[in-house]
Amino acid sequence: MSPAPRRRWGLGARLLAAIVAVILVAAGTAWAVASAIGPEIFHDHMLMAQPSDSSVITHAEEAFTTAWTLSLSLALLAALLTSVVVSVFLTRRIARSLERVRQAAAQVASGDYAARVPEIHMGTEFDDLAGAFNTMAADLGEIEQTRTRMLGDLAHEMRTPVATLDGYLEGILDGVVAADEPTLGMLREQAARLARLAQDITLVTAAGEGRLSMHWQPLKVGALIEDAAAQAAAMFTDEGVELRVEATEEARQTVLTADPDRLGQVLTNLLDNAVRHTPHGGRVQLGAQRTGSTLRLSVRDSGSGIAAEHLPHLFERFYRADAARDRAHGGSGIGLAIVHSIVLAHGGTVTVASAGPDHGAVFTVELPVDAGHRPQPRSA
Incomplete structure (x- = not known):
């Protein structure tokens, strides 16, 4: 024994x-x-x-x-x-x-995670211990809620393309659906949607863990906004939405120390978000202004607008102000979270404003201008 x-x-x-x-x-x-x-x-x-x-x-x-x-x-x-x-x-x-x-x-x-330690009143050290524990418990509770919501939304995002792929492949095997060019194109589109979702999740996870790789180099703002507008032109034409670029000459000539691909992705995601929420015949404006040592990039649309209660949460992973609409258009709910992470990595801030439903929205990115010096990331 x-x-x-x-x-x-x-x-x-x-x-x-x-x-x-x-x-x-x-x-x-x-x-x-x-x-x-x-x-x-x-x-x-x-x-x-x-x-x-x-x-x-x-x-x-x-x-x-x-x-x-x-x-x-x-x-x-x-x-x-x-x-x-x-x-x-x-x-x-x-x-x-x-x-x-x-x-x-x-x-x-x-x-x-709702457990809390009451005030102890045994000295500063005990009170600090109780406060630190309660803060930790609250943070863990928020993380758990985010994780639960993220897994549910991720399952939904994967369910639609996977069900589509499975249904069409089964139809092809049974001889009900012809494996013609339109069908194969649709299957490739669904596979690309899954690949894009996986890539977005990898990117936003790396950013959240501080592992977002950056390739710093001098970047002229004029080239940045023109490239973003050129890449989005076809999408805007297909949706019947007008895209305008309004940038001051001073802003165009500004040189940033930045990662061109990452900042290009910021503008691409914002423009994609704007066109998906702007009806046919609407307008989206991509703007750039410089004020002192700050460069301000903005994407303003005349679309569906955003209710006030949604504004503080738009940059959270998988958060949607209009879930049904985003899913119908194939959005993953991660695009704005990626924008937030990349802008923070560049030492900048990103904000959103809207007068409410049917009054459009404007997303504003502010970046420090310090040519030759690497920006210091801001805390979230």
């Missing part, structure tokens, strides 16, 4: 034992010092008094020894008992406070 595990002392018992040990050592030290110094000092004072009878000195020293021994013993005993009582109170209070932290930690470990 294996030996039974030894019973470990709790923190309260250890604290009490440590305090009692300190008290006993202090009492022993006080007794030793008093024994070594007190009688000698009293004896010297008696000799200085020069009594006529030596028996007086002996009697006085015996009386002094009895008196200090008894009084010091009673004083040390009273101090020991009082200290033990106070120590028991303090250790129990500390142990109860830490037990609350332990119970809350156990709840979080079991998946209950």
Whole structure:
């Protein structure tokens, strides 16, 4: 039989034992010092008094020894008992406070991220510990909610193209559907949608973990916006939406230290988002202005607009202000999260504003202009 595990002392018992040990050592030290110094000092004072009878000195020293021994013993005993009582109170209070932290930690470990540690009022260190724990629990709860929503949305995004592929392939095998050029083109489109989704997830995950690779080099803003407009031209033509580029000459001549591919992806995602939410006959404006050491890029559309409650969440992964519409157009719900991550990596900010539904929206990217120097990423 294996030996039974030894019973470990709790923190309260250890604290009490440590305090009692300190008290006993202090009492022993006080007794030793008093024994070594007190009688000698009293004896010297008696000799200085020069009594006529030596028996007086002996009697006085015996009386002094009895008196200090008894009084010091009673004083040390009273101090020991009082200290033990106070120590028991303090250790129990500390142990109860830490037990609350332990119970809350156990709840979080079991998946209950709503667990919180109440205020302890045992000093700054304990209050800081409780505050840090509660902040951690709240962050974990938000992460878990995001993870759950992300997995659900990811499953939905994959379900549609996978079901389409499976249905058409089954139809081809059964001879119901002809493997003609339109069918194969549609299958390739669905496969490309899955590949694009995987690529987007990889990119936004790398950005969230700080692993987003950047290739810094001088970049002329004029070339950046013209390339983005040229790449989006066909898509705007197909949707019947007008695309205008309005950039000041100063902005066009501005040179950034940036990753051209990443910033190009920012504008491409914003333009793609704008055209998907702008009806036929609408207009999207790609603008660029420079104010001092800040370059401002903007994408303004005359589309469906955004309700106020959605604005703070648009740059979250898989968040949609209009889920049904985005899914119908093949959006993954990651494009704006990618924009946010890339802009932050360039030391800039991205914001969105809208007067409400049917009043369009404007996305604004602000980047620092410091040619020759690598931007410092901002915290999210």
